[in-house]
Amino acid sequence: DQQVKQNSPSLSVQEGRISILNCDYTNSMFDYFLWYKKYPAEGPTFLISISSIKDKNEDGRFTVFLNKSAKHLSLHIVPSQPGDSAVYFCAASAEGAGSYQLTFGKGTKLSVIP
Amino acid sequence: GAGVSQSPRYKVAKRGQDVALRCDPISGHVSLFWYQQALGQGPEFLTYFQNEAQLDKSGLPSDRFFAERPEGSVSTLKIQRTQQEDSAVYLCASSLAMGGYGYTFGSGTRLTVV
Numbered sequence: 001d002q003q004v005k006q007n008s009p010s011l012s013v014q015e016g017r018i019s020i021l022n023c024d025y026t027n028s029m030f031d032y033f034l035w036y037k038k039y040p041a042e043g044p045t046f047l048i049s050i051s052s053i054k055d056k057n058e059d060g061r062f063t064v065f066l067n068k069s070a071k072h073l074s075l076h077i078v079p080s081q082p083g084d085s086a087v088y089f090c091a092a093s094a095e096g097a098g099s100y101q102l103t104f105g106k107g108t109k110l111s112v113i114p
Numbered sequence: 115g116a117g118v119s120q121s122p123r124y125k126v127a128k129r130g131q132d133v134a135l136r137c138d139p140i141s142g143h144v145s146l147f148w149y150q151q152a153l154g155q156g157p158e159f160l161t162y163f164q165n166e167a168q169l170d171k172s173g174l175p176s177d178r179f180f181a182e183r184p185e186g187s188v189s190t191l192k193i194q195r196t197q198q199e200d201s202a203v204y205l206c207a208s209s210l211a212m213g214g215y216g217y218t219f220g221s222g223t224r225l226t227v228v
Contacts, residue, residue, distance in 0.1 A: 004156075036219075043118070043205055043219030044157070089156050100145070101170060104156030 003027045004092050006105035014113050019077040021108050023090030026071065030092040034102065035064060035075045038087045047088075048075070080112045116140075118220035120206050126226045127196045135191045135223045139208030145217065146189050148181055149205040157205055163189060196227045 005024045013019045021035075031052040036044035050057040050064045050073070057064050063076045077084055087109045091102040119138040127133050139146050145164055149157035150173075159173040165186035174181070178196075183189040193200055203224045209217035 006156075041221065043207070043221050045219070046216055049216075091156075099170075100162055101147070101159035101173065102149075102157075104158070106154065106156050 001026070002105070003030075004090055004103050004105040006088075006090055006108050008108050009106070010109040010111070012111045012113060013080045015082055016079045019075075019080045019084065019110055019112070021075040021077075021088050021090075021110065023073045023075075023105055024071060025073075025092050027092070027094065027103070028071075029094035029097050029099075030103075031096045032093045033064070033066060033073050034091045034093075035062075036089040036091060036104075037084075038089060038107070044089055077110075080110075082112050082114050085110055085112045118206055118208050118218050120204075120220035120223050122223060123221065124224050124226075126228060129197060129227055130195050131227075132192065132194045133196055133225065135193075135204050135225070137189045137191070137206030137208075137220060139187065139189070139206070140210075140218060141187075143208035143210050143218075144186075145209040145211065146183060147207045147209075147217065148189070148191050149207065150175075151203045151205055151222070153202070160191070160204075193225075196225075198227050201225055201227045 034049040035047040037047045038044045048062045066073045087107045089107045090105040121136045148160040151157040161181045162170040163183045178194045180192045203222040205222045207217040207219040
C-alpha cells in the first residue's frame with residue numbers, strides 16, 4: 001500500500017504558465033514533506049519542503065501548499081520554464097516519531113513546452 | 115568531495131553473484147542513507163547510518179542485503195546471491211546533520227541482474 005501517492009504520471013505545460021503537481025498521503029504520522037526534482041541519470045535534487053505546522057512555503061518560483069485535513073500537498077511552479085522539465089517526487093517523513101527515512105511517491109514527469 | 119560519489123555507475127551481475135556498491139558521502143556528513151529505486155517507482159528506503167552506527171535497517175528486503183560504514187565515512191552496500199528482482203538503481207544520500215532534511219543524493223548505481 002502506497003503511503004505517498006502521485007496520481008499523475010505525467011504533466012505537460014506551456015512555458016510561462018503555471019505547473020501544479022499534486023501529492024496525497026495516508027500516514028497521519030507524517031510531519032515533514034519534501035519535493036525532489038530528478039533529471040535522467042542523476043540523483044534526486046532537493047527542491048522545497050514544508051513542515052506540518054505550516055500550510056504554505058515559498059521559494060522563488062516554487063510554492064508548496066499543505067492541506068493537512070485532506071492529507072494533500074501540491075507544488076506550484078510559476079512561471080514554468082523548459083529547464084523545469086524533469087521528474088518530480090513528493091516525499092514525506094515522520095521525524096516526530098523518530099523516523100528519518102523518507103517515503104517517496106512514484107513521481108510525476110513534467111514537460112514544459114517552449 | 116563536492117558531492118556524493120557512487121561507484122560503479124553501472125553493474126551487470128549474473129544471478130547468484132555477489133555485488134558490492136560503494137558510496138563516498140560529502141566530507142563531514144554525519145547521516146548516510148541507502149535507497150533502492152526500481153524502474154518506474156520512487157526511491158524506497160533501505161537503511162540509515164549516523165556516523166558508523168546503523169540506526170535503521172528496516173528497509174533491507176532480505177538477509178542477502180548488508181550495509182556497513184565502518185569508519186563513519188565511506189559506506190558499502192553488499193548484495194549476496196543476487197536475483198533478478200534486485201535489478202534497480204541504488205541511491206546513496208548524505209546529510210550534515212541528524213535526520214535527512216536537505217540531504218544530497220549521489221547519481222546512483224544501476225544494477226542489472228541477468
